[in-house]
Amino acid sequence: MRVPHNALDGRFAREVPTMGRHERSGNDAAPGRPPGTDELVARELERRSREGGRRSHRERGFQSWGERRRERKKSERSPEEEAYREARAVANRRIGFLFHFVPYAFTVLFLLFVAGFRAAFVVAFAWGIGVACHAFAVVAPTLRKRWIDAEVQTRLQGSVRQERRTLEGEHVRQLEELSASIAHEIRNPITAAKSLVQQLGEDPGSPMQVEYARVALEELDRVERSIAHLLRYAREEEVRPVETDLADVLDAAIETLRERIARLGVRLDLDVSRALSLRADPEKLRRVILNLVGNALDAMEGASTRGPTLAISAGENLAGNEVWLRIRDNGPGMPASLLENAFRPFQTSKAAGTGLGLPITKKLVEAHGGTIELHSSAGVGTEFVLVLPRRCQEKPVTERSA
Numbered sequence: 001m002r003v004p005h006n007a008l009d010g011r012f013a014r015e016v017p018t019m020g021r022h023e024r025s026g027n028d029a030a031p032g033r034p035p036g037t038d039e040l041v042a043r044e045l046e047r048r049s050r051e052g053g054r055r056s057h058r059e060r061g062f063q064s065w066g067e068r069r070r071e072r073k074k075s076e077r078s079p080e081e082e083a084y085r086e087a088r089a090v091a092n093r094r095i096g097f098l099f100h101f102v103p104y105a106f107t108v109l110f111l112l113f114v115a116g117f118r119a120a121f122v123v124a125f126a127w128g129i130g131v132a133c134h135a136f137a138v139v140a141p142t143l144r145k146r147w148i149d150a151e152v153q154t155r156l157q158g159s160v161r162q163e164r165r166t167l168e169g170e171h172v173r174q175l176e177e178l179s180a181s182i183a184h185e186i187r188n189p190i191t192a193a194k195s196l197v198q199q200l201g202e203d204p205g206s207p208m209q210v211e212y213a214r215v216a217l218e219e220l221d222r223v224e225r226s227i228a229h230l231l232r233y234a235r236e237e238e239v240r241p242v243e244t245d246l247a248d249v250l251d252a253a254i255e256t257l258r259e260r261i262a263r264l265g266v267r268l269d270l271d272v273s274r275a276l277s278l279r280a281d282p283e284k285l286r287r288v289i290l291n292l293v294g295n296a297l298d299a300m301e302g303a304s305t306r307g308p309t310l311a312i313s314a315g316e317n318l319a320g321n322e323v324w325l326r327i328r329d330n331g332p333g334m335p336a337s338l339l340e341n342a343f344r345p346f347q348t349s350k351a352a353g354t355g356l357g358l359p360i361t362k363k364l365v366e367a368h369g370g371t372i373e374l375h376s377s378a379g380v381g382t383e384f385v386l387v388l389p390r391r392c393q394e395k396p397v398t399e400r401s402a
Contacts, residue, residue, distance in 0.1 A: 093138045100134050186226060189219035226356075239281045239367045246276040246285075246314055246323060253289035254312075257297065264301055264308060271313040278323050278390045284364045291361045292327045292384050299331035299382065321390050328383040334376040342374055 104127055112120035196216040200209055250272055254261075261268060293310065300308040307330070314325045334342065343362045365372045370388035 090141070093141075097134050097138045101131055104128070104131050186223055189222045189226075192216075193219040193223075239284065241279040241281055241368070244278055244280045244282045244285065245274070246278060246325065247272045247274050249282050249285045250289060250312065250314070250325075252282075253286050253293060256290060257293055260297060261310070264297060266297065266300065266308040266310050269309065269311040269313075271311075273315060276314055276316060276323050278388060280368050280388060284367065288361050288364050288386070289325075289327075291357045295357065296327065296329035296331060296382065300329055303332035305331050316390075323388050323390060325386040325388070326383065327386075328381060330381040333378045333380045333382055334374075335378050339374065339376055 104124075107127070108120050108124045111123055193216040196212045196219075199206075200212050200216075203209075206212075250270075254268070254270075293312075296310055299305075300310075309330045311328045312326070314323065316323050343358050345356055345359050362372050365386055365388070368388050370386060372387075373385045374382070375385070376382040
């Protein structure tokens with residue numbers, strides 16, 4: 001049902017303007033007849049929405065342009081220029097306060113001598129409120145800055161203290177775990193050797209003396225090996241980078257283990273370019289490769305892997321600023337529980353292992369500014385991926401760092 005324009009209620013009559021002839025000539029309303037209430041309301045809301053959108057867009061444009069301009073000017077100024085601007089603003093505020101305070105003081109003194117104390121007091125009190133507000137406006141930025149700095153300092157100190165307590169607690173836990181691991185690794189062989197020596201003393205004529213002595217020496221050798229690895233892990237070493245060919249370092253490491261590789265019947269697949277040069281310490285890289293390849297041989301030998309295969313490949317990234325080395329075997333792999341702690345000290349699955357080989361390897365790789373990743377699955381094999389930068393800076397390295 002059509003409602004005449006003059007029959008609109010008061011609210012729509014106030015909000016909806018009278019439509020022109022060209023606005024009523026559309027398809028929504030018949031010619032010569034005023035549009036309905038719903039049509040008028042819809043048109044008015046659409047018009048206001050368009051105007052509001054254009055206005056908000058202009059406001060956002062002006063604001064963003066002004067902010068960008070201020071930020072650009074601020075970034076172009078040097079610290080000395082920025083300090084000068086702030087000092088000039090402070091001086092201007094103080095001068096403005098003096099321009100206010102001097103007339104105030106002279107006026108109050110004049111009234112005190114001319115009109116008496118009552119009139120001077122009334123003017124001084126009324127005008128003094130403005131002077132006090134002006135003085136507060138002068139010192140307010142300084143007070144705000146001081147309070148902000150004090151609050152930031154308080155919060156930072158609390159954060160630093162909390163972080164320090166967290167780090168101290170973490171270091172204490174790491175030290176406790178390391179101490180327990182060291183005690184376990186050294187105490188067990190010493191206890192076994194002590195028991196064997198006691199048996200030698202109780203029965204000197206026993207035919208098992210030679211066997212007891214051999215086992216005792218093996219346990220003491222194990223203690224000596226653990227201490228040697230621990231000292232190597234803890235001591236500081238210096239990286240001496242020189243121009244190194246990764247293929248030559250790899251050949252030297254493989255040649256050291258060539259006899260063992262042949263004895264175990266391991267098939268060796270090498271895919272290494274002869275042009276992979278980088279600045280690195282060749283002796284430390286050789287130790288890294290020896291440790292990783294030795295671990296792969298130990299794993300395949302311990303699991304009696306059929307058709308043992310060791311695949312070694314190397315290359316560079318697309319940018320040419322990094323070199324990668326991949327060492328993969330088809331051994332038994334590592335369970336997830338051991339994989340998580342593989343690079344932690346004294347974590348090993350080998351009966352005669354010290355658990356310090358991989359931690360030392362990781363520290364040597366990180367000493368060159370590189371990274372090492374471990375991928376392994378039980379029954380599939382293990383893969384190590386090393387990424388080294390082409391340029392290694394000479395610096396001392398603390399291998400015991402976590």
